[in-house]
Amino acid sequence: MEEDLRTKQKGAILAVKDLPTLPGVLQEVAILVENPNSSTDQISKAISKDQVLSAKVLKMVNSPIYGFPGRIGSIQHALVLLGFNVIKGIIISTSVFEVMNENMKGLWEHSLGCALASSAIARAIGCKDPEEYAVAGLLHDIGKVVAAVQLPESRAAIDALVLEKDISYRQAESEVLGFAHDRINLWLCNYWNLPANLKEGLSYHHRPMSATLYPKIAQVVHVGNFLARLFGVGNGGDNQVSVLDEGVLEALEITPEVLFKIMDGLEREFVDLA
Amino acid sequence: MQKIPLQLAKPEMVLAKPVTRENGMVLIAAGTVLTAGLITKLDNMGVELLVVEGETLEMGGGCSEEVLAKKRERLDHLFRKFADDKYMQQVKQVISDYYARQCALAAAAQAAREEGQ
Numbered sequence: 001m002e003e004d005l006r007t008k009q010k011g012a013i014l015a016v017k018d019l020p021t022l023p024g025v026l027q028e029v030a031i032l033v034e035n036p037n038s039s040t041d042q043i044s045k046a047i048s049k050d051q052v053l054s055a056k057v058l059k060m061v062n063s064p065i066y067g068f069p070g071r072i073g074s075i076q077h078a079l080v081l082l083g084f085n086v087i088k089g090i091i092i093s094t095s096v097f098e099v100m101n102e103n104m105k106g107l108w109e110h111s112l113g114c115a116l117a118s119s120a121i122a123r124a125i126g127c128k129d130p131e132e133y134a135v136a137g138l139l140h141d142i143g144k145v146v147a148a149v150q151l152p153e154s155r156a157a158i159d160a161l162v163l164e165k166d167i168s169y170r171q172a173e174s175e176v177l178g179f180a181h182d183r184i185n186l187w188l189c190n191y192w193n194l195p196a197n198l199k200e201g202l203s204y205h206h207r208p209m210s211a212t213l214y215p216k217i218a219q220v221v222h223v224g225n226f227l228a229r230l231f232g233v234g235n236g237g238d239n240q241v242s243v244l245d246e247g248v249l250e251a252l253e254i255t256p257e258v259l260f261k262i263m264d265g266l267e268r269e270f271v272d273l274a
Numbered sequence: 275m276q277k278i279p280l281q282l283a284k285p286e287m288v289l290a291k292p293v294t295r296e297n298g299m300v301l302i303a304a305g306t307v308l309t310a311g312l313i314t315k316l317d318n319m320g321v322e323l324l325v326v327e328g329e330t331l332e333m334g335g336g337c338s339e340e341v342l343a344k345k346r347e348r349l350d351h352l353f354r355k356f357a358d359d360k361y362m363q364q365v366k367q368v369i370s371d372y373y374a375r376q377c378a379l380a381a382a383a384q385a386a387r388e389e390g391q
């Protein structure tokens with residue numbers, strides 16, 4: 001019986017294609033990208049057809065999260081600089097969060113904060129392609145949003161449980177749904193065909209030491225999530241810090257000195273984000 | 275500019291970013307000079323954070339014991355569920371040390387400025 005309920009909920013959540021704001025462009029672009037003969041020119045033209053979406057993507061790539069000094073003025077330029085996976089992640093996040101604008105504003109800010117923190121950590125420890133870490137941070141709670149949209153009554157129950165028992169949002173999700181947003185992230189990544197590194201970053205950000213293929217991205221988002229909560233940027237659904245698993249800071253070679261430097265930088269950057 | 279909690283807002287401070295409602299409607303424009311009346315109104319409306327011009331640490335005179343105590347109080351709240359978790363307590367201690375050091379640096383910078391005047 002319980003298993004049935006879970007399967008049903010999974011089905012409801014995965015009916016994401018009904019999400020009103022997910023642009024048709026995404027599908028079109030995904031097909032173009034699969035084809036090795038497509039040029040960035042073709043892809044950027046496809047995205048540019050949707051002007052509202054293009055404006056959103058450009059706003060995002062020019063935010064302090066990605067840290068490019070000059071202004072990125074065109075989708076094509078953004079694609080060349082950031083790569084398709086990052087742009088795809090940005091399209092998904094802005095579109096999905098669109099539905100939740102009113103009552104999940106705090107979660108959007110929290111996601112931006114986590115993206116910024118993940119990018120700062122990735123830079124501080126010298127990771128290649130810090131933009132990919134940033135977009136993993138941006139998408140790390142996407143499962144919460146999709147679950148809330150697809151199963152609105154569960155969202156209310158989770159919120160109530162967080163308040164009543166003073167537990168984390170993730171614990172409350174497990175009690176109400178039988179699974180939490182990191183699991184939903186995994187389904188969504190498969191559904192949207194996101195690359196393996198983002199998939200690991202999104203699905204293992206709460207248990208980074210279990211990630212096998214790309215542990216680093218999961219570890220960075222794990223710490224980024226912690227920092228966003230520590231700094232109180234937005235609202236991740238409950239007002240606690242997330243658990244920092246023992247060994248993660250060591251694995252990333254983040255000493256207290258490195259951590260302090262990251263925090264010094266974030267203090268300034270979080271202001272720009274406001 | 276600096277993002278500050280409303281409790282630390284004082285008259286004469288200048289808004290660096292507009293105060294908006296959740297739907298994006300602007301309540302008070304950027305550049306507005308805060309008054310005691312305005313701060314009370316913001317409080318009544320449930321506004322918690324403001325972005326003001328300048329660095330409040332400078333305006334407030336270095337870093338007071340009060341600010342540090344507030345930060346530590348917030349840490350206690352954020353870590354309330356991890357009282358028995360040895361590792362999380364270590365993390366908390368490291369962050370608490372960070373706040374103390376930051377505070378000492380701000381105080382030293384303030385002292386240096388006063389000396390220069």
